[in-house]
Amino acid sequence: MLPTLTSTPSIAGRFRSTPEDFLVDELPAFLPSGEGDHVYVKIRKRGLTTPEALRRLASALGARHEDAGHAGLKDRHAITTQWVSLFGTTPEAAREVQVEDLEVLEAARHRHKLRAGKLRGNRFTLRVRGVPAAATSELREALDQLAARGVPAYFGTQRFGREGQNRERARRWLVEGGRAPRDRFARKMMVSTLQSQVFNGVLAARLERGLFDRVLAGDVLRKEETGGIFVAEDVAAEQARVDRWETSPTGPLPGLDAATPTGEAATLEAEVAASFDVGPEVLARFGKLGPGARRPLRLRLGDATLEVGAPDELGATTVTLAFDLPAGGYATEVLRELFKDGLEEARPAPADDAREHAAAPR
Numbered sequence: 001m002l003p004t005l006t007s008t009p010s011i012a013g014r015f016r017s018t019p020e021d022f023l024v025d026e027l028p029a030f031l032p033s034g035e036g037d038h039v040y041v042k043i044r045k046r047g048l049t050t051p052e053a054l055r056r057l058a059s060a061l062g063a064r065h066e067d068a069g070h071a072g073l074k075d076r077h078a079i080t081t082q083w084v085s086l087f088g089t090t091p092e093a094a095r096e097v098q099v100e101d102l103e104v105l106e107a108a109r110h111r112h113k114l115r116a117g118k119l120r121g122n123r124f125t126l127r128v129r130g131v132p133a134a135a136t137s138e139l140r141e142a143l144d145q146l147a148a149r150g151v152p153a154y155f156g157t158q159r160f161g162r163e164g165q166n167r168e169r170a171r172r173w174l175v176e177g178g179r180a181p182r183d184r185f186a187r188k189m190m191v192s193t194l195q196s197q198v199f200n201g202v203l204a205a206r207l208e209r210g211l212f213d214r215v216l217a218g219d220v221l222r223k224e225e226t227g228g229i230f231v232a233e234d235v236a237a238e239q240a241r242v243d244r245w246e247t248s249p250t251g252p253l254p255g256l257d258a259a260t261p262t263g264e265a266a267t268l269e270a271e272v273a274a275s276f277d278v279g280p281e282v283l284a285r286f287g288k289l290g291p292g293a294r295r296p297l298r299l300r301l302g303d304a305t306l307e308v309g310a311p312d313e314l315g316a317t318t319v320t321l322a323f324d325l326p327a328g329g330y331a332t333e334v335l336r337e338l339f340k341d342g343l344e345e346a347r348p349a350p351a352d353d354a355r356e357h358a359a360a361p362r
Contacts, residue, residue, distance in 0.1 A: 005150075011131065015344065019077060036109045039091055045079070045103075046102075057104075064088055122331075132317075134315065136317065150213065150301065169181075196253070199252060221249060
C-alpha cells in the first residue's frame with residue numbers, strides 16, 4: 001500500500017453500492033461559442049464509458065464517430081456529466097436525440113473539435129455507506145489536512161490494469177527487451193504504465209521522507225496558474241511560493257524529452273528509477289510513445305465538504321463527500337487518504353477499464 005499524507009486510522013465503509021454513489025461533473029476549460037461547424041453536446045451518462053457514450057450518440061445522430069471529441073474520460077461505474085463534440089450534425093438534432101443510458105443536457109456550435117485535456121477538472125460527489133459514526137471526526141480532520149496541503153497525485157490502481165497486470169506486461173517488453181505489442185495503443189499503454197509506476201515511486205519516497213511539499217535543491221517546480229516549469233535555485237524563496245500555493249514540486253513521467261531536476265532532487269529520482277530498472281535503454285524504447293513530462297506531486301482539493309447522515313441502530317452512518325480536483329486527479333485517492341484500506345468497493349472491474357484510464361485526462 002502506497003504511503004499516505006494523512007495519518008488517520010483505517011475506517012470502514014461501503015463505496016459504489018450504486019452508480020448514484022459516484023457523481024462526476026466535468027468543469028470545462030471553456031464553453032462553446034455558438035458558431036462553427038462542430039457541435040458541442042453536454043451529456044449525462046450512466047453505466048457507460050466515454051467512448052461508448054460517444055459511439056452511441058454519434059450513431060443516433062448519423063455523425064462520424066471518428067470526428068468526435070472529448071476533454072476527458074469519465075468513469076463507467078458512475079453517473080457523470082461532460083462535454084463532447086460531434087461533426088456532421090446540428091444542435092437542434094442533438095437536443096432531440098434519444099439514446100439509452102445517456103441524456104443530452106445542452107448543445108451549441110463551436111469552431112473547433114474538443115480535444116483531450118481541455119478541462120479545468122471535475123467536481124465529485126461521493127456517498128460512502130456503513131461508516132462508523134464515531135469515526136466522522138477523524139474523516140473531517142483528514143479532509144481538512146488534504147484541503148490545506150493538497151492530495152498526493154498518485155496514479156490510481158485503474159492505471160495499471162486489472163490486478164496490476166499491465167505492470168508485468170510493461171516490464172517484459174520495456175525492461176527485459178521482450179516482444180513489443182502489435183497494437184500501437186497497447187504499446188502506448190505499456191509506456192504509460194511504467195511512467196506512472198516511476199512517478200508513484202518518487203511520490204511515495206518523498207512522502208516517506210517528509211518531502212511531499214518541501215522544496216529540494218534542484219527540484220522542478222510547476223506554476224499553478226500557468227503550468228510553466230522551472231528548476232528551483234533559491235530553496236527558501238521557492239518554499240515560500242509553494243506554501244502560498246503559487247507553485248508545486250513535480251515528479252517525473254520519464255522520457256528522453258522530459259525536463260530533469262538537478263542536485264538532491266535528481267539523486268532521489270535517479271534512485272527510484274533505478275529501483276524499477278528504468279535507464280537510458282528503457283527510455284530509448286519509449287521513443288515517441290513516451291517523450292516524458294512532469295506531473296505535480298500534489299493536487300489542490302477545492303470546495304471540499306463532508307455531510308454526515310443520521311446514525312442507524314448499529315451506530316453506522318452515510319457520509320457524503322464533495323470536492324473539486326484538477327484534470328488528472330483520482331477521486332479514489334482522496335478516499336484512500338480518508339479511509340485507508342477500510343473501504344469495501346462494490347464496483348466490478350472489467351478488463352477494458354485500464355484501457356480507458358490510460359488513454360487521456362479524466
